[in-house]
Amino acid sequence: MSHSLQKSRQDHANGECRDPKSRVTVVGSGSWGSVAAKLIASNALKLPSFHDEVRMWVFEEVLPNGEKLTNVINKTNENAKYLPGITLGRNVVADPDLENAVKEANMLVFVTPHQFMDGICKQLKGKISGEVEAISLVKGMEVKKEGPCLISSLISKELGINCCVLMGANIANEIAMEKFSEATVGYGGSRDIAEKWVQLFSTPYFMVTPVHDVEGVELCGTLKNIVAIATGFVDGLDMGNNTKAAIMRIGLREMKALSKLLFPSVKDSTFFESCGVADVITTCLGGRNRRVAEAFARSGGKRSFDELEAEMLKGQKLQGVLTAREVYETLDHRGWLEMFPLFSTVHQICIGRLKPDDIVHYRDHKSLISIDGPIHLRKSISSMM
Numbered sequence: 001m002s003h004s005l006q007k008s009r010q011d012h013a014n015g016e017c018r019d020p021k022s023r024v025t026v027v028g029s030g031s032w033g034s035v036a037a038k039l040i041a042s043n044a045l046k047l048p049s050f051h052d053e054v055r056m057w058v059f060e061e062v063l064p065n066g067e068k069l070t071n072v073i074n075k076t077n078e079n080a081k082y083l084p085g086i087t088l089g090r091n092v093v094a095d096p097d098l099e100n101a102v103k104e105a106n107m108l109v110f111v112t113p114h115q116f117m118d119g120i121c122k123q124l125k126g127k128i129s130g131e132v133e134a135i136s137l138v139k140g141m142e143v144k145k146e147g148p149c150l151i152s153s154l155i156s157k158e159l160g161i162n163c164c165v166l167m168g169a170n171i172a173n174e175i176a177m178e179k180f181s182e183a184t185v186g187y188g189g190s191r192d193i194a195e196k197w198v199q200l201f202s203t204p205y206f207m208v209t210p211v212h213d214v215e216g217v218e219l220c221g222t223l224k225n226i227v228a229i230a231t232g233f234v235d236g237l238d239m240g241n242n243t244k245a246a247i248m249r250i251g252l253r254e255m256k257a258l259s260k261l262l263f264p265s266v267k268d269s270t271f272f273e274s275c276g277v278a279d280v281i282t283t284c285l286g287g288r289n290r291r292v293a294e295a296f297a298r299s300g301g302k303r304s305f306d307e308l309e310a311e312m313l314k315g316q317k318l319q320g321v322l323t324a325r326e327v328y329e330t331l332d333h334r335g336w337l338e339m340f341p342l343f344s345t346v347h348q349i350c351i352g353r354l355k356p357d358d359i360v361h362y363r364d365h366k367s368l369i370s371i372d373g374p375i376h377l378r379k380s381i382s383s384m385m
């Protein structure tokens with residue numbers, strides 16, 4: 001550890017008055033988690049209001065050469081498994097111990113696949129104290145008995161801290177190579193804290209805009225993964241660009257309608273931010289959900305998503321298949337299935353109840369005449385928009 005890093009830790013340990021500098025921990029170290037750590041690390045070195053060191057919690061695993069991933073990251077400054085070939089920054093310190101990784105931080109960045117967030121929050125419950133702020137980069141949601149729960153709400157409720165979100169058209173590998181992109185910070189409380197997150201993430205190649213609509217921003221990031229699965233089916237069936245564009249449009253419309261039904265405060269303008277239409281486009285063109293769904297359709301639905309995910313993504317995780325199931329459960333529970341034909345159909349294809357080409361041909365006895373839905377459905381959705 002460098003002298004300045006040692007000194008800043010010592011200052012923190014000795015400090016009797018409140019530390020004027022913020023200390024950041026990134027909880028998660030997959031491909032996006034590692035890129036987030038790289039962005040933050042470059043800014044932490046430049047900005048006087050942040051400590052240099054950025055901790056990154058790593059879900060420990062042993063690599064094929066027998067070395068622990070954490071040791072490799074700390075030795076080489078690269079995440080050899082999830083982001084090979086990219087230097088994270090000398091001030092990123094990988095830590096396999098979750099509680100240790102967060103204990104000194106007052107700014108927590110959560111960025112793991114959404115299915116692990118419940119367990120992470122349970123482990124951290126009661127362990128976070130003082131003035132701590134959080135941000136979630138996690139695209140997904142939990143479905144609890146009482147209904148859907150956004151990951152930012154899960155973090156807030158379980159850990160008793162405020163939580164913003166950062167979503168956007170952000171394919172990790174492209175940002176790792178410092179290609180220009182935009183992102184959206186969604187916030188519900190104070191604008192000041194949103195500005196602090198914007199400052200921490202922004203670089204000349206990563207332009208971040210704050211939006212006062214935490215639920216809208218998070219639901220965009222969550223629901224677009226279902227649309228990406230649908231466009232993967234279209235690609236796997238070689239249906240062409242017009243069909244793909246139609247699916248993206250219908251998907252965006254269902255995203256907006258469901259977001260507004262769940263949270264009437266969600267703003268129309270949010271869907272025109274990076275987290276909305278731009279993320280739909282990038283994920284439907286170049287994301288992992290699209291790619292694996294294409295392979296699923298090419299296999300005629302014979303190979304399972306689990307098998308394809310393991311084979312094609314090598315440890316990285318899909319979010320869209322789980323989210324389609326979670327959304328289906330929510331729609332079913334509330335009697336809204338007919339209002340969301342695209343979301344409902346994607347789940348039923350994923351579980352083998354329908355065939356991949358039903359993404360455009362699915363008709364059920366009650367309602368669907370085309371992918372756009374019958375007139376009464378079009379009316380019911382347009383009345384929500």
Ligand SMILES: NC(=O)C1=CN([C@@H]2O[C@H](COP(=O)(O)OP(=O)(O)OC[C@H]3O[C@@H](n4cnc5c(N)ncnc54)[C@H](O)[C@@H]3O)[C@@H](O)[C@H]2O)C=CC1
Binds near residue numbers: 028030114138316
């Ligand atoms: N990769 C991308 O391009 C982007 C990803 N996101 C979102 O970021 C979130 C995190 O995704 P990535 O960083 O891409 O991860 P990833 O899919 O690249 O990697 C999977 C991660 O899960 C970890 N993991 C495996 N088992 C675990 C367990 N039991 N408990 C906790 N962690 C475990 C692995 O160690 C690894 O860090 C997701 O919600 C994703 O949708 C958002 C924008 C871009």
Ligand SMILES: O=C(CO)COP(=O)(O)O
Binds near residue numbers: 168171287
């Ligand atoms: O969220 C993403 C881009 O913004 C990444 O999407 P995938 O998980 O489909 O790769």
